[in-house]
Amino acid sequence: MKPRTMFEKIWERHVIEQQEGKPAILYIDLHLIHEVTSPQAFEGLRMAGRKVRRPDLTIATMDHNVPTTDRRLPITDPIAKKQMETLAKNCEEFGIPLFDLHHERQGIVHVIGPELGLTVPGKTIVCGDSHTSTHGAFGALAFGIGTSEVEHVLATQCLQQLKPKTMRVHFRGNLPPGVTAKDAILALIAEIGTDGATGHVIEYTGETIRNMSMEERMTVCNMSIEAGARAGMIAPDETTFSYLRGRPFAPSGEAFERAVEEWKQLCTDEGAVFDSYVEIDAGKIAPQVTWGTSPGMGTDITQCVPDPASFATETEQKAARLALEYMGLTPGVPISEIKIDRVFIGSCTNSRIEDLRAAARVVKGYKVAPHVHAMVVPGSQLVKQQAEAEGLDKIFTQAGFEWREAGCSMCLAMNPDTLKPGERCASTSNRNFEGRQGRGGRTHLVSPTMAAAAAIAGHFVDVREWKYRDQEDGIYATT
């Protein structure tokens, strides 16, 4: 039999029907929904007199526009409130399980799927959200869809899909100490561009990836969309299986072991061919900071703001000029001299327990710079509880960070957490588009440790040289 990629194995298993010259009808095993991209889909169902085919394969949460302040207080934004109420009403009408604002498992859709064990290898997973690529970290085929397709999946549990191409991104060697999964994916995007993987499903391979925890793998897959990819995937291994063991919706006991045997078969066969190949030397990656208004406009902390004239094409030069104008930056200024006003640690990219642990370790024993307003928004209520059990919340609040309730928060600033015009933010989120975190706001994408260090220093610093104060005996160590 012809060697196949992991993507091809999962794809072929889920094709219900494939007629010549038509898209495949692909079965969807898990449909995640949230308040923002679903109301018009439910309305469409009602207008056509259709039902939700598989409410038991559908899970809803509220995350995009939820307030992250005290949940006992009323929601002040009437339009956001109505959207959340609409989701609750729709879930009730169609029998869909919902993790609402007050549920102990509420959280960002791409954080709760994995932590509940809903995300497992081999599943097809969709959500009306481009960062659905996150779930590919488990060896699932997961991608974002528009609202019309949300309606399609609700009605049929299937999607019509043209088969995407495949790309292998191989990270050779290991990341140096102090360099994180976020830096790896930002470096890739800076290398291949925000349309470098358009039309492709990426499989990430290499020693770097194998040595990553599930949280780190999720960070990598999460930002696949920022390289233009349809999805990102990582082959499941022992790291994946031990993460899933005992999760509420994962199989248990003997059924789990049987599932593991099947999941192992998903890996790309020796000799399988991809449509394109990219190779990155992980050992050469340094902590990344974006300087522009597209995730591909990034460089490392040792560099300077680039000169637009240094770009190859006229289109790129113009894009860089507009970006620097918006960002209020001058070419030639060292990245480490850029002062910041705000720090946001959160989002589906970097709000999991490991992210918070890493950031807390940097923060411990320090105070946030006086001119900086910093906040931590855990990805889910379970992450929040875990962090509090470990005392991380105290480390953050003693340093001067705000400690919030779970949600998407200032990643897209649909809720009250926004930047003011001109404010500059070190953010662990995924997009630095104009106005993304608030009109006129200036976003620099960084890892959680880089964001934490910037909060303390008041400007970007090379976290590889950080003097940690987390030792009880007062010994300061770097990295």
Place this chain on the structure above:
Amino acid sequence: MQPLKQHRGIVAPLDRANVDTDAIIPKQFLKRIERSGFGRFLFYDWRFDENGNPDPSFVLNQPEYQNSSILLTRKNFGCGSSREHAPWALNDFGIRVVIAPSFADIFYNNCFKNGMLPVKLSEEQVETLFERARKQTGYQLTVDLEEQRVYDDSGLSYSFAIDSYRRYCLLEGLDDIGITLQSEAKIAAYERNLPAFYSAKL
């Protein structure tokens, strides 16, 4: 869905690469639960200042583009968020066709679900169209999906490629949920083999 066979209209040139869906429709307008009425929020942060006053330098605010229905732009249009509010906003404003060298996948797909046609032309062809649109006020193009051709009144004519099934659905204005439901028996057969633990009950 409204079929789209041929469309003639004024071309609005938006000379930017990587226009993301946050720029097309900023997040503060995503809280609405309707599908319509997003046109007045299209490109909001570029079209209007902090006080909501139109910025006269932005292309869609200029009188000659008030009734434009074809948007001409640069590569990777529609990148970022999956929000279908982006094509909804363009459509509601009156844009039926977007011409660019390349599009982000989800946006591209979302256009077809709303009876809109994204047309991919080469960088050079797009550059030529920009030049003509800049020189000639009220420059118009005709986009013929049946012939897969874009042409103007002075002899310019470009053919474009498009997936044949997408073309067919747009020409006919087909409801693709109805098409998928024709495979009901196969879907049901597939479902009988789904692992039991996939079914999530709280």
